Amino acid sequence: MSKLNCMSQLTALSTSIAVLGAVWAFLALGPLSGFVLVWAGFLAWACYFHTGADTPALQKTIVGMAYGAVIAGIALLLVNLNPLFLPGVFGPAVYIGVTVFFLVFVARFDLLSVVPANVYGYAATAAYALQTANAGSVTALDMTNPVLLVTVSSVLGAVFAMLSGKLAAALTKA
Numbered sequence: 001m002s003k004l005n006c007m008s009q010l011t012a013l014s015t016s017i018a019v020l021g022a023v024w025a026f027l028a029l030g031p032l033s034g035f036v037l038v039w040a041g042f043l044a045w046a047c048y049f050h051t052g053a054d055t056p057a058l059q060k061t062i063v064g065m066a067y068g069a070v071i072a073g074i075a076l077l078l079v080n081l082n083p084l085f086l087p088g089v090f091g092p093a094v095y096i097g098v099t100v101f102f103l104v105f106v107a108r109f110d111l112l113s114v115v116p117a118n119v120y121g122y123a124a125t126a127a128y129a130l131q132t133a134n135a136g137s138v139t140a141l142d143m144t145n146p147v148l149l150v151t152v153s154s155v156l157g158a159v160f161a162m163l164s165g166k167l168a169a170a171l172t173k174a
């Protein structure tokens with residue numbers, strides 16, 4: 001087949017992300033509402049592509065974002081408990097500073113080497129927990145737990161990203 005009949009890579013990727021992005025949004029806002037966050041899935045989607053759009057990128061996106069979510073959960077728990085009895089905003093600043101240190105410090109481990117993935121998971125979890133009136137506790141064993149909600153959203157978003165890459169590749173060969 002001549003190159004003129006093949007879809008360009010950019011058009012194929014745009015098309016695949018548009019189609020699967022619409023499916024993701026439908027699922028996240030419809031049948032999976034309360035179990036995933038549409039925007040957290042799109043963060044993982046972007047992370048997958050900027051990390052290399054391959055199997056290691058999928059692994060590093062999922063592990064890094066989940067790790068970031070867990071570390072944010074620890075920060076939120078520390079802020080809530082304030083075990084050092086630090087006054088005012090000094091407490092949250094210290095607990096956030098200490099936990100953020102570990103987002104980068106673990107980068108020597110291959111699966112946690114994509115610092116942006118770690119930060120995306122942390123930021124998404126903290127943002128959801130701090131900005132959503134009905135966000136549950138980080139110790140809840142259900143989908144009100146922001147750590148669980150962001151982690152599940154990240155896993156599915158990264159999988160959708162991988163699928164959009166595969167669909168784009170198929171469209172360029174069609």
